[in-house]
Amino acid sequence: MTFNGWLQIGLVVGLVLITARPLGLYMAAVFEGRRTLLTPVLGPVEHGFYWLSGVKPDKEQGWLGYTLAMLVFSALGFVSLYAILRTQAYLPLNPQGFDNVPPDLAFNTAISFLTNTNWQAYSGETTMSHFTQMAGLAVHNFLSAATGIALAIAVTRAFARASASTLGNFWVDLTRTTLYVLIPLSIVVAILLIVSGVPQTLLASVDATTLDGAKQTIALGPMAGQEAIKQLGTNGGGFFNANSAHPFENPNALSNVLQIWSMLAISAALLVTFGKMVGSVRQGWALLASVGVILIAGIAVVYWQESAGNPILTSLGVDPSVGNMEGKEIRFGQALSAMFAAVTTGLSCGAVNTMHDSLTPLGGLVPLFLIQLGEVLPGGVGSGLYGLIVFAILAVFIAGLMVGRTPEFLGKKIEAREIKLAMLAVLILPLAILGFTSVAAVLPSALTSLANNGPHGLSEILYAYSSATGNNGSAFAGLSANTPWWNTTLGIAMVMGRFGYVVPVMAIAGSIVTKKRAAASAGTFPTDRALFVGLLIGVILIVGGLQFFPALALGPIVEHFLMLSAKTF
Amino acid sequence: MSAKSETKHALALVDPAILSQAAVDAVKKLSPTQLMRNPVIFVTEVVACLATVLFLRDLVGGTGQAWFSGQISAWLWFTVLFATFAESIAEGRGKAQAATLRATRSDTVAKRLTGGTDKRTGKAGYDLVQAIELKLGDVVLVEAGDLIPSDGDIVEGVASVNESAITGESAPVIREAGGDRSAVTGGTTVLSDWIKVRITAQAGETFIDRMIRLVEGAERQKTPNELALSVLLTGLTLIFLIAVVTLYGIADYSGTMVPVVVLVSLLVTLIPTTIGGLLSAIGIAGMDRLIRFNVLATSGRAVEAAGDVDTLLLDKTGTITFGNRMASEFVALPGVEPRRMAEAALLASLADETPEGRSIVALAKGDYRLPEPELAARNATNIPFTAQTRISGIDVDDRQVRKGAVDSVLRFVGLTPDQVPHEFKTAVERISRTGGTPLAVAENGALLGVIHLKDVVKPGIRERFAALRAMGIKTVMITGDNPLTAAAIATEAGVDDFLAEATPEDKLKFIRREQTGGRLVAMCGDGTNDAPALAQADVGVAMQTGTQAAREAGNMVDLDSDPTKLIEIVEIGKQLLMTRGALTTFSIANDVAKYFAILPALFVATYPELTALNVMHLASPQSAILSAVIFNALIIIALIPLALKGVKYRAVGAAALLSRNLVLYGLGGIIAPFIGIKLIDLAVAALHLA
16 A cells, blocks of 8 residues: 555545535435526426426325336336347447347346446447447436436435425436436536547447557447446446446546546435435535445455455565556556445446456455445445435434434434334345355356356355345456346346335335424434444444355455465365 | 332342242243244244254264254253243232232222112111122212222212322322312222212222233233334344355355254354343333332333433422422511511411411521410410401401411501502512512501512422433423513523413413424323323323322323422433343344354364454364353343343433443443353363363
């Protein structure tokens, strides 16, 4: 680790913190229906959409109506995307002449983009036509992100309102997120990316002659735009298989900083939005502080482990001073590679600029563990916020009793119904992650996809199901996941992780919004101070993480000790 | 807590009789149908059965593991037993009290009035019937020495009643028809005179019956917060069940066949057995603390609500002040000798048996060292207080001495308000302004001065209100006084707010307003006109001496009829919730150390490198697992006293309370098992148990 390295990390963290407040307050204004800078331009467009689709923007929905609207919208999204994937050969804008996508891969991919996972069991540049990339995948990059944010806003309103019954209108929230937040930000980021050298073209490829005189075909495409929303919407599905490690997607240090910032920007700002809408911006910062501490600790461990390098290689005469550079890009260096790895997994983004499979055992443990914590650090756009609310509810419930009052969060009493639903949501993660891992670990047909044996092989399986369930989408690349078993089970895990989680959370919101708000007093547990920050960290780690400890012990942890004793598999 | 109530129901934590009964009950509670109510312990029992089967298999099959699996299954059974034992102890104390109460509910014979007249005696005629046959609305005659057959209202007569069967207080109380002292309780005894009582409770539904059921816990249902906590614990149990079951496949991949008995040990140590085992004991003990404190809560929900209370409505009289005004000074008018004024006040009050009158006598004799006047030889006539004249006094020889309300005395001496001396006016105004009551004193048509009667605030009450404020609880004084007086006393007592000239409707309105603002309100009351407010309040404490209507409207009854207790009731509620939170946090935090004990032991055969995780340097894999299981069982026993006594409550703000408890039970919960498991492991290794 170097001072310079930490300075780079600090720079990006600082950028995120600087933008969190204005962006968060802007989003609060958008969702509260107040006038913003963009209203004169976008207002007519917004209302045009409502007029066209027959949505009455003032008609609000209860939790069930909101959730059903979201589920119907997602189902339609799945069907249309699946149809595009299965018929892309007959559709326009297919200059490379790619074939239709096979059913299991189409199922997996459609679910993947629908759930904001962007797990890619294929190489984009050799499987997907331009039409699929733009009309299918890129569209869902926007819509899945907007869906997540809309849900988070509905949950926020549950705390912002008292003795009410409605949580907002899904179609309005969806439209506003896309129009006022995602599109403007994407345009800005895309332009900045183009400035830093990312291509944006409809050309399929260029042919080049290498220095050796060989002919080479270099794939091209409309990258900058897709790259912007891939990061901003914490989607992570790259144009290229190499994702943000590819020099076109992420050409240099500047674009790298921009990419990390855009992953974090909305999720961090949404916590401020939450605070603003519930009437205490300070509450938002307290939440951000909790997740920030865990995330930065994660970055530190990856950075530390990767800089320390691999003692086995050192003993073979590799210079230990550069650390473990396998799977990393020289142009990003250790610090920002470590940061990218931790952020992309703490965030449910899943874009990678480093091959996680090549990280040192403990360096690889961090991304894995951060996903398993439930993608709340600060999580995918929207999904991170509502996931964090679940943890906050549990934290307040477990420790809040110790102040001698029945627990309440932001004045709303937490009772049996909320706890039941919160546990139901939290239960989904170990059920999908550990359940599928356990079956895959003993299923010969699943094991043939592994590139490695021993503990690292287990890590690859565990990572795949964690990534799918957490709607992350990054992978330990050693796993060849494009088989019917993996495509199907990972698809199911993604559905469980997204809808199995959010439906109970919306039911919590439905119950919370009807409650009256208890007045705060000196006897109320303050949830906007350092004490709560520490408590929330403890609950995320213990309730969210402890159950994965046995599996981790047999994967990355034992691998670490094996590495120290110079054993390989 | 008064010394009286402490000693009365005091039962030592480790009463041998209760302990042996609890041990028997603990075994009875192993019945799965009973344990189903407690999912965490139920899972432990199922798992203990499984471990026992495995032990028998090992024993028969001679695998050489029988010694180990035998010990594991024994300790798993102990874990379940310790949990049921904790609940039995908590219940045992209530049962002992119920037995005492039941003894008072003997087969009473009632004198049911027939409505006719007994020709022989000329008194009202009655039939002798069993108390159990009485119906609602029957009127019975109860005479000196009779046991009151059932709950009712006095319709005629007045009697002194011994209510020690319920309150434990042996001094008799007066009960009379009409007013707020008309309710009598079945099972209490009339000591003198006679009363006619209209029965208001059906057989089996009397106050004592309800009390027995309450202390026995027969009607015990999970309270809302307890229910929510059970759900959380069940959820955690499911999560760890998933983690352990899936470990089977994951370990298989890694080339380890983990014996089922070991997986089972891992499961039981990870699920929150500590809080799961103690949860119901904590709830019962909380109710029990109230009962020993002579307060009966009709539901556990009310006890929890007490912890949440934001606003306390306290009656001024009897709670904040001593309830009777006392003379604090004599103000003589200019030209009047102070001793003369004091002497007149003394004379006027000699026959006045009210507390105010006695306090005037005491002040005159004390501060002014006046002797007891000799009246026997003189021609003295007492003039008693009447509602019409509103003055009282004495005529001695040719002296006419009077004291009374200022306007009445002025009328007596024949002065209009503008003829009153300036000094008199200022004195009266000063006394009124500071919350006192001025009494004018006059003799033979001449105004002498003013007596300052003062509402004396109870000592120490100010500090208690300050403590409540630190806890975030607002105190509101309710009084019938005018706003000026109320404000003065409110300032002196240090309450946050007051409701002056309060009518029952005002109280009800005030409570509703607080509740609309999201605050929980507690109050106490005894009169029938308090009933609506008592029912509206989140915590309504009715006085045992109060009317039947009040007692039914509230959700708690204070047998000592001491309104100050509201403060302690809030503390007991908070303590109950805190104990739950502390043990939950402790239980969950324990898991960290248990992982470090069991995980290396689990996989060290396959990966010797995992020894590095054995940070406690436990002797062997088997000893590590056994030690963790033993610790997990023993910690339940070790924490029973805490569960029964409750976590210590301090009147400080929530933030301070939380940080203290987090360190104690959160951090303590992480560290303690490391030490405990290591010590047990040393013992296990020394005894060659594994």
